[in-house]
Amino acid sequence: MSTQIPKQTEESTETDAETEPASKGDERRAEKRRRAAERREQRQEEEAEKAAADESTVELKVFRYDPQVEGKQEPRFDTFHVPFTKGMTVLDALMYARDTYDSSLTFRHSCRQAVCGSDAMFVNGGQKLACKTQISDLQQPVRVEPLPHAEVTKDLVVDMEHFYDQMEAVEPYFQTNEYPDGELEEQRQDRENREKIKMSTRCIWCGACMSSCNIAAGDNEYLGPAAINKAYRFAMDEREGEEMKQKRLEIIEQEHGVWRCQTQFSCTEVCPKDIPLTEHIQELKREAVKNNLKFW
Amino acid sequence: MYEHDVVVVGAGGAGLRAAIAAQEAGADVAMVSKLHPVRSHTGAAEGGINAALRDADSWEDHAYDTMKGSDYLGDAPAVEALCQESPEEVIRLEHWGMPFSREDDGRVSQRPFGGLSFPRTTYAGAETGHQMLHTMYEQVVKRGITVYDEWHVMDLAVTDEDDPAERTCHGVVAYDIQSGEINGFRAEDGVILATGGMGQVFDHTTNAVANTGDGVAMAYRAGVPMEDMEFIQFHPTTLPSTGVLISEGVRGEGGILYNEDGERFMFEHGYANNDGELASRDVVSRAELTEVNEGRGIEDEYVHLDMRHLGEERILDRLENILHLAEDFEGADGLTEPMPVKPGQHYAMGGIETNEFGETVIDGLYAAGECACASVHGANRLGGNALPELIVFGKRAGRHAAGEEMGEAEIETGRSGDWQPADYEFGVEVGETGDSGPAAADGGAVATDAESVVGGAVGRAKERVEELLSREGRNHAEIRSAVQETMTANVNVFREEDRLGETLEDLREAREAYKDVAVSDPSRTFNTDLIHTIETRNILDIAEALTMGALAREEFRGAHWRKKHQERKDDEWLKHTLISWNDGEPELWYKPVVLEGENKTYEPKTRSY
Numbered sequence: 001m002s003t004q005i006p007k008q009t010e011e012s013t014e015t016d017a018e019t020e021p022a023s024k025g026d027e028r029r030a031e032k033r034r035r036a037a038e039r040r041e042q043r044q045e046e047e048a049e050k051a052a053a054d055e056s057t058v059e060l061k062v063f064r065y066d067p068q069v070e071g072k073q074e075p076r077f078d079t080f081h082v083p084f085t086k087g088m089t090v091l092d093a094l095m096y097a098r099d100t101y102d103s104s105l106t107f108r109h110s111c112r113q114a115v116c117g118s119d120a121m122f123v124n125g126g127q128k129l130a131c132k133t134q135i136s137d138l139q140q141p142v143r144v145e146p147l148p149h150a151e152v153t154k155d156l157v158v159d160m161e162h163f164y165d166q167m168e169a170v171e172p173y174f175q176t177n178e179y180p181d182g183e184l185e186e187q188r189q190d191r192e193n194r195e196k197i198k199m200s201t202r203c204i205w206c207g208a209c210m211s212s213c214n215i216a217a218g219d220n221e222y223l224g225p226a227a228i229n230k231a232y233r234f235a236m237d238e239r240e241g242e243e244m245k246q247k248r249l250e251i252i253e254q255e256h257g258v259w260r261c262q263t264q265f266s267c268t269e270v271c272p273k274d275i276p277l278t279e280h281i282q283e284l285k286r287e288a289v290k291n292n293l294k295f296w
Numbered sequence: 297m298y299e300h301d302v303v304v305v306g307a308g309g310a311g312l313r314a315a316i317a318a319q320e321a322g323a324d325v326a327m328v329s330k331l332h333p334v335r336s337h338t339g340a341a342e343g344g345i346n347a348a349l350r351d352a353d354s355w356e357d358h359a360y361d362t363m364k365g366s367d368y369l370g371d372a373p374a375v376e377a378l379c380q381e382s383p384e385e386v387i388r389l390e391h392w393g394m395p396f397s398r399e400d401d402g403r404v405s406q407r408p409f410g411g412l413s414f415p416r417t418t419y420a421g422a423e424t425g426h427q428m429l430h431t432m433y434e435q436v437v438k439r440g441i442t443v444y445d446e447w448h449v450m451d452l453a454v455t456d457e458d459d460p461a462e463r464t465c466h467g468v469v470a471y472d473i474q475s476g477e478i479n480g481f482r483a484e485d486g487v488i489l490a491t492g493g494m495g496q497v498f499d500h501t502t503n504a505v506a507n508t509g510d511g512v513a514m515a516y517r518a519g520v521p522m523e524d525m526e527f528i529q530f531h532p533t534t535l536p537s538t539g540v541l542i543s544e545g546v547r548g549e550g551g552i553l554y555n556e557d558g559e560r561f562m563f564e565h566g567y568a569n570n571d572g573e574l575a576s577r578d579v580v581s582r583a584e585l586t587e588v589n590e591g592r593g594i595e596d597e598y599v600h601l602d603m604r605h606l607g608e609e610r611i612l613d614r615l616e617n618i619l620h621l622a623e624d625f626e627g628a629d630g631l632t633e634p635m636p637v638k639p640g641q642h643y644a645m646g647g648i649e650t651n652e653f654g655e656t657v658i659d660g661l662y663a664a665g666e667c668a669c670a671s672v673h674g675a676n677r678l679g680g681n682a683l684p685e686l687i688v689f690g691k692r693a694g695r696h697a698a699g700e701e702m703g704e705a706e707i708e709t710g711r712s713g714d715w716q717p718a719d720y721e722f723g724v725e726v727g728e729t730g731d732s733g734p735a736a737a738d739g740g741a742v743a744t745d746a747e748s749v750v751g752g753a754v755g756r757a758k759e760r761v762e763e764l765l766s767r768e769g770r771n772h773a774e775i776r777s778a779v780q781e782t783m784t785a786n787v788n789v790f791r792e793e794d795r796l797g798e799t800l801e802d803l804r805e806a807r808e809a810y811k812d813v814a815v816s817d818p819s820r821t822f823n824t825d826l827i828h829t830i831e832t833r834n835i836l837d838i839a840e841a842l843t844m845g846a847l848a849r850e851e852f853r854g855a856h857w858r859k860k861h862q863e864r865k866d867d868e869w870l871k872h873t874l875i876s877w878n879d880g881e882p883e884l885w886y887k888p889v890v891l892e893g894e895n896k897t898y899e900p901k902t903r904s905y
Contacts, residue, residue: 174393188402
């Protein structure tokens with residue numbers, strides 16, 4: 001399902017339909033839903049009237065979809081008016097809307113500080129982490145949608161399985177055959193090499209890059225920027241040794257690997273951790289070429 | 297029903313390490329977590345991992361510092377295990393590829409941290425937890441360990457003998473957030489709780505929204521005592537508007553605290569004449585709030601943390617992440633101005649009572665990491681001691697659960713040995729209100745075979761979910777915020793008897809309100825309304841036990857400060873507070889601290905920095 005829907009309805013379209021209740025529980029739920037919908041509408045109207053009258057409110061237009069709930073099976077946008085407070089982020093506004101107007105408004109979030117990577121969304125047409133996007137930097141109304149090019153599970157939640165599969169396809173774990181002697185002996189790594197991989201290790205698996213990538217959108221098997229960056233993180237880590245590096249380069253040179261990248265920089269632009277993803281991909285291409293020449 | 301040898305609940309640092317250890321010991325392991333592992337809050341830890349790695353340092357010194365930091369409420373066998381095993385665990389992380397910050401000779405860097413007699417905190421910039429979490433998850437992927445992510449564990453499946461010490465844990469029941477499926481996870485050899493912190497009991501916290509203390513509350517209701525719950529660490533440097541953490545590493549590298557008058561108050565007002573900003577966290581938090589209360593705070597709310605003098609190069613090298621956090625969440629540029637900071641809830645020293653192998657009093661039930669209380673941190677945790685706890689005790693619990701022979705534990709659990717009952721009248725009714733949902737070991741038919749125990753728990757969980765989804769009632773969010781507000785207002789850094797008592801009344805009211813709680817989202821798909829409602833029950837149980845402990849402990853020790861009891865009372869209070877759920881009628885009791893270590897006894901001394 002795509003989030004690029006042709007028609008948008010902004011009113012709550014929840015209906016009373018529950019044609020053939022299968023059990024008492026279903027009846028109860030149907031009745032409850034009816035009343036909850038009425039209550040919610042009433043409360044939302046009251047709050048919205050109050051908020052709309054106030055200049056210091058934020059207008060949010062939020063994508064809504066639920067495969068199971070009558071009235072939400074057709075995607076729609078709901079409007080929420082949220083009182084603005086200094087420093088308010090998109091995540092703050094969403095939490096306020098959920099806790100005040102509609103507890104069924106659904107999105108992933110946890111750490112609130114841009115490290116858990118749960119809340120990447122499409123905000124005013126760009127991939128952003130909701131928790132580190134200030135409302136004051138955005139044009140209103142603020143339009144919040146799930147990440148494009150991913151299956152929508154519900155509201156702003158997308159299925160991350162494909163992203164995780166790609167991450168795990170590059171043997172994303174440290175491998176070496178050259179440990180130092182002695183159990184308490186660490187591997188040496190010079191500062192320069194640590195600096196070299198530093199940015200690549202900052203990835204929080206939010207999926208913003210993958211969502212922004214045209215190539216990934218057209219080629220479902222393309223590893224994508226995050227997974228290639230993960231491969232870079234190990235290929236460039238001198239602690240793994242030369243032999244391992246060969247193996248790493250073979251992985252990223254596969255059919256749906258680095259050579260698919262067309263250097264559009266969209267991933268680099270949206271990365272909330274400022275990882276130079278495109279540069280990393282380019283560098284791996286150069287390494288791969290060098291490596292292939294070696295065996296000529 | 298899913299079946300595995302070992303089921304690990306939670307997939308942060310402790311859970312990942314436990315799963316790896318159990319798998320290495322030959323067990324078929326499954327991890328069940330309400331978040332995907334890389335979303336866990338271990339990733340937000342910044343400062344570092346204490347480990348006595350160098351010749352000039354020793355595990356004995358680390359243990360001494362930790363016992364002193366704990367204000368002599370840590371149990372020596374657990375503290376010594378932490379300090380002895382942390383070096384090998386840190387090197388193991390390095391061998392797994394963790395990108396530590398490095399010295400010129402290529403070895404792992406170490407920096408000074410509060411309360412440490414040697415610069416023994418290893419780190420990876422100011423994002424040590426993130427690097428540690430991802431490094432360990434990589435190992436879980438490498439080993440092909442089964443992960444059930446976005447499965448919320450609702451309860452434990454425990455037999456219901458009268459005496460908790462005779463009960464056995466056979467597994468857990470969990471709710472698949474994605475699909476709404478409720479199913480049992482049978483654990484042949486053991487369940488390891490690694491559910492992390494409980495910061496959501498408060499409203500100004502460095503903890504994630506997911507840190508609702510689920511494991512602690514589940515174990516409590518199943519009959520495991522909660523230990524030392526009153527000891528909550530308030531971190532001295534959190535951003536005022538969001539509670540986002542500013543690492544102790546800033547002070548470790550030389551950052552300075554100033555009040556509104558530009559005084560370096562840690563010295564100028566005599567809070568810590570030797571260590572200044574690097575005194576223990578409880579000391580610095582009280583100093584900051586005293587400054588604010590006496591009118592020397594900025595905007596009557598916070599103080600300044602200044603790192604400009606460290607220079608751009610050093611800041612970028614070792615504290616870069618701090619610049620981003622201060623900029624993104626407080627609009628402050630740490631390179632050109634001081635950063636506003638104030639104390640915020642950060643860490644729970646207390647938790648599920650365990651011994652030094654992570655075993656609880658219930659057979660087959662383990663706990664490790666922040667949710668557990670061995671106790672490594674006693675009355676106050678030192679900075680840099682949480683991450684080594686995850687890897688050392690995660691590993692121990694994992695091995696033990698997988699059946700490895702580890703010898704006799706020194707620390708006793710449950711009402712054994714020299715335990716003593718408490719005679720404290722709370723004046724307010726506490727515990728079960730009658731209809732807050734089924735608890736694991738509350739009544740019900742006696743079932744002993746594993747499958748029926750798990751099956752019974754699944755049945756109760758399904759009933760509960762049906763009930764919450766079908767009835768009408770109040771939204772949990774208002775109840776949760778009422779709890780958070782009263783806890784932050786009254787069970788904070790400074791505590792007074794009257795206000796603690798009032799808090800118990802507020803919590804009673806919240807419990808009453810929770811009887812009418814209902815979920816208005818009818819969906820079975822990703823119903824976060826339902827998950828949050830279940831979590832709020834856990835928050836209620838924890839907040840109450842925490843406040844009970846804070847009322848009963850009439851002394852000032854570590855992070856626990858009482859207005860009318862301004863001294864540490866070793867004659868009376870050199871003991872742990874324990875609260876047993878007792879099938880809905882919470883009971884308070886005590887057990888002595890274990891101060892005898894392997895080669896020495898840690899005699900309580902005056903704690904000054």
